Amino acid sequence: MRVKHKPWAKDKLLAHPEICVQNPTELKGNWHTVFGNHHPIHIEIGSGKGQFISGMAKQNERINYIGIEVVESVLVLALDKALAADVKNLRLLAVDGGNLTDYFSPDEIERIYLNFSDPWPKKRHTKRRLTNPRFLTIYQHLLPQSGEIHFKTDNRGLFEYTLQAFSEYGLLLQYVSLDLHQSQFEDNIMTEYEEKFSKQGYPIYRLEASFKAN
Template identity: 60%
Template sequence: MRVRNKPWASEFIAENRHIAIASPENLKGKWQEYFGNENPIHIEVGTGKGQFLAGMAKANPAINYIGIELFESVMVIAVQKVLDAEVTNLKLLNVDAADLTEVFENGEVSRVYLNFSDPWPKKRHEKRRLTFKTFLSLYEQLLKKGGEIHFKTDNQGLFEYSLKSFSEYGLLLTYVSLDLHESDFEGNVMTEYEEKFANKGQRIYRAEAKFLNE
């Protein structure tokens, strides 16, 4: 992803700390308390500009959503999306995916969304893919027993790799679509990338995988 610097991003984020949480490690194990309810917590790793989670939060007020985004210059757009959606069940964290266990307690999360992640196509970059086994191990720690990963991509190579990675790790594939927008799947909320690719007629792949650690 090419990220353009936004000199005003830090100030805008600082003005909206009720959305973009500072020092999220202080809330580890306390996220439901912070939201003020006992609703399940769903996270999106690599939330980008925030369209997906803003739409999900609006459609599902009984779920708490947390978006994880590494780049502040991207997250600032997501902050504005949350403001525009006028939802209170969505927060954003400017942290690295590799540090998820520093901000979430074991079993604190019910679902992980991975949408249009960087495919890192070169073999030497395999460990950077968000469906690589080390990341799956991280998600397994965060998720409650029987927790799920919901995954979408336009990249066939990454999709095939991810299905293999899920299977080898021991996850149960509960849903697979090779052409999401031509399927009977209901309730799909699109990301910015998804809209762009779909408008070009590109196929969207989707899978759901469940950890068998009940």
């Protein structure tokens, strides 16, 4: 994602501590105190400009959402959407999604969303893909046995790789769509990329998966 650097982004994020959490490591195991309830917590890794996570928070008031985006110049756009949505069940983190265990305890989150992640198409970059087994190990450590991973992409190569990686890791594939917008799936919240690519006629691939009970 190429985004113009916004030197004022950090200051704007700091100006909204009610949404942008500054010290997430201090909240590990205690995120319910931030939201003031014990509702389920869903996180999105790579929230981009925030259309999806804000839309989900507005649609599901009894679920708490956390959007993770490492680029502050992008996260500030997600902040604008969160403010416009006027939701109380959404927080944003400007951190690296590869360090989730620094911020969350096991079983503290119930669902992970991976939407239009960087496909890292070159073979030497395979380990950077968010559906690579090294990331799946992190997700398995954090999610309860009933926890789920929801994945969407326009990239067929990444989707095929993800299907294989999930299957080989032992995840249960609960829902697979090769053309989401032509399916019967309801209440879909689109990301900015999803809108762009679907308007261009590209199919959107989607799957849901969970880890097998021990």
